[in-house]
Amino acid sequence: MSIHSNYFKHAPAPERKNSVSRNRKVKVAVLIPAHNEAGSIAATIEAQLAQKRVADQIIVISDNSTDNTYEIAKSYPAVTALKTEGNLHKKSGALNWAWTNYAQDADLVVCLDADTVLPDNAVRDWIAEFRKDKNLGGSSSKFTMLGTPMIVRLQRAEFAKWTTTGLRRGWASVLAGTGCMIRNTALKELAARDDREGPWSYNSVVEDFELTYRLREMGYLCQISPTVRAYTDAMKSVKTLWAQRMKWQVGTVEDLTILGLNRLTAIDWWQQILGLFAAAVRIMWVVLLIIAATPYGSISHNILWILLPFLFIISDTAQAFLIPHRDRKDILLAASLVPQEIFAWMRAGWFLTAWYEVMVSKVTRRKKDRWSMQYAAEGVN
Numbered sequence: 001m002s003i004h005s006n007y008f009k010h011a012p013a014p015e016r017k018n019s020v021s022r023n024r025k026v027k028v029a030v031l032i033p034a035h036n037e038a039g040s041i042a043a044t045i046e047a048q049l050a051q052k053r054v055a056d057q058i059i060v061i062s063d064n065s066t067d068n069t070y071e072i073a074k075s076y077p078a079v080t081a082l083k084t085e086g087n088l089h090k091k092s093g094a095l096n097w098a099w100t101n102y103a104q105d106a107d108l109v110v111c112l113d114a115d116t117v118l119p120d121n122a123v124r125d126w127i128a129e130f131r132k133d134k135n136l137g138g139s140s141s142k143f144t145m146l147g148t149p150m151i152v153r154l155q156r157a158e159f160a161k162w163t164t165t166g167l168r169r170g171w172a173s174v175l176a177g178t179g180c181m182i183r184n185t186a187l188k189e190l191a192a193r194d195d196r197e198g199p200w201s202y203n204s205v206v207e208d209f210e211l212t213y214r215l216r217e218m219g220y221l222c223q224i225s226p227t228v229r230a231y232t233d234a235m236k237s238v239k240t241l242w243a244q245r246m247k248w249q250v251g252t253v254e255d256l257t258i259l260g261l262n263r264l265t266a267i268d269w270w271q272q273i274l275g276l277f278a279a280a281v282r283i284m285w286v287v288l289l290i291i292a293a294t295p296y297g298s299i300s301h302n303i304l305w306i307l308l309p310f311l312f313i314i315s316d317t318a319q320a321f322l323i324p325h326r327d328r329k330d331i332l333l334a335a336s337l338v339p340q341e342i343f344a345w346m347r348a349g350w351f352l353t354a355w356y357e358v359m360v361s362k363v364t365r366r367k368k369d370r371w372s373m374q375y376a377a378e379g380v381n
Contacts (some may be wrong), residue, residue, distance in 0.1 A: 018112045018134030019185050020107050026127055028059040029106035029184075033094040034114035036380045038067040040233065045076050047117040053124035054078075055110065059102050063087055063094040090371045091177070094205045096198030099187065106184050111208075113178050116143070116232040125227045126181040137186040138212065138218025140172055141179035144324050145234035151241065152234040153333055154343045157316075160323040167222040173268055175215075177208035179230035183220070190214050205251030205370050213255070216264050229324065242350065243377035247370035248329070249354035250331050257358065276355065279348030308336060 002296065020026050030048055034041055041060065048058050059080045062070035064087055073081035080102060087093040091225035095111065103109055108130060110123065118141070129139050142163045145156045166172045175182065188200040190211065196202070204210035212222050235241035258266050313335055320326060333339055361367045 002056055011083060018131070019183065020127065020134075026107045026131075027105060028053075028055040028123055028127070028181075029059060029103040029298065030110040030112055031095055031098050031103065032058070032060045032112045032114050033063050033091050033098075034060055034065065034069050034073070034238075035063045035091075035284075035375070036065045036067045036069060037114035038065075038069045038072055039116040041069050041072050043071065043117055044112065044114055045079055047119075048112075048123075049078060050120050051118070052120050053121045053127065057102065057106065057125055059098050060114070061094040061098045062270035063091070066143045089202045092198075092204075094195075095207075097202045099200075100191075100198055102217070103184070103346050108181050109184050109187060110181050111175075111177055111179070112230075113232060115266045116179050116230050118228070118230055119180055122179075122228045122230070126225065129225060130181070130183060133221065135219070135221050137181065137215040137218070138175040138180055138182040138222045139225045139228070140166075140175045140223070141228045141230035142167075142324075143176055143178040143230040143232050146218065146231055146325070147234055147236070148329070149236060150333065150339055151236065151238070152206050153330055154339060155234045155241070157320060157323050157330065157334065157340075161319050163224060164319075164322050167226060170223065171216075172222050172224050173212060173216075173264075174206075174209050175212045176230075178200040179228075180208075182215075186215055186218065186220050189218055205247055205253050206255060209252055210255055213259060213264060231296075238346070240374075240377045242346070243370075243374040245347075245350045246357075247374050249350050250357055250368075250370055253354050253358045257362075272351075272355075275347065275351040275361075278344070279352050282345060282348055312341070313337050 032041075037044075045058065045060065048055060057080060058076075058078060059082065060069075060073035061082045061084060063072065065083075070081055070083050073079050082098060082102075084094055084097060087097070089096070099109065108127065110126070112118065117304045122141070126139055130136050143159060145152050145159070147153075182199075190196075190199045193214075194368075199211060200207045201210045215222055235244050252268065253272065256265055256268055259300060261269050316337070317331065318333040320331045323330050357368065
């Protein structure tokens with residue numbers, strides 16, 4: 001059976017009534033957790049206020065901020081601005097607090113990063129998706145990074161591939177916290193579990209991955225929206241990119257080792273295997289080159305030395321044509337091989353390092369605070 005079989009789509013769905021029917025007004029709440037996001041929160045809020053279907057509640061949670069994020073949010077009369085005090089659970093804690101106290105009567109909940117702008121069709125189109133499918137638990141945006149630096153273009157290409165794969169597959173294993181809409185009855189079902197204080201777990205560094213898994217476990221479909229795109233900030237340096245991806249990768253590996261291999265995690269385990277295999281192949285490639293260059297070896301004129309890089313170029317260039325808002329530089333970057341190959345080496349690095357870190361932490365019982373490490377890399381207090 002193929003790894004992309006419908007067998008892995010989601011658990012059998014129980015019979016449910018559609019709480020988002022065409023015969024009643026739907027209430028939408030937007031939750032925007034923000035930690036020191038004074039530079040971006042205004043644009044995020046204004047994009048929400050410019051929606052063709054404006055949400056009924058826009059809630060900004062300034063989480064342990066030391067800048068004026070809260071004051072900026074409070075300056076908008078249509079926004080409910082909140083401040084956490086002593087929250088030790090980072091983004092999950094902020095989301096659970098706001099959801100519990102301010103979003104209980106919503107039908108649909110939008111989770112949105114404070115550096116993310118949604119086009120004006122987002123809320124309207126999301127509502128239509130939930131009205132159409134009573135089993136839809138969550139719909140993720142197709143998030144895109146804008147910018148011209150090479151490192152931003154590489155990230156944009158990476159997530160264009162992620163989006164294309166998810167749309168082709170028809171379901172997603174992660175509702176990106178960058179921007180997604182979730183059915184509130186599903187969140188309430190999830191919050192009723194004994195292992196959490198709200199829908200978002202405090203035991204996962206990648207709270208959106210864990211939440212999506214639980215929704216799928218309950219029989220809900222989670223998907224990538226075919227029409228809703230989100231524009232978000234990219235990591236603009238190798239240092240910040242490494243910190244972000246290590247947080248994501250370590251969190252994903254930790255969750256997978258807890259959840260185990262099953263029909264809902266099969267794709268994610270397969271991606272981990274492919275990532276580790278790709279890292280091993282690259283290391284072996286270098287080892288063979290070194291051996292061939294020594295007096296004990298010789299570099300033969302085997303066509304494979306040329307064929308493999310040529311195939312990489314073809315694949316990367318074809319993928320580049322799927323990048324939204326692409327320009328000529330995106331295509332040339334993919335065709336030049338070297339930048340993509342450097343990015344692939346970075347990916348191999350965080351795959352190997354994350355697995356090593358998780359295995360060590362299981363022995364030592366000590367874990368690094370990956371949220372704090374990412375904040376430090378970004379220069380955020």
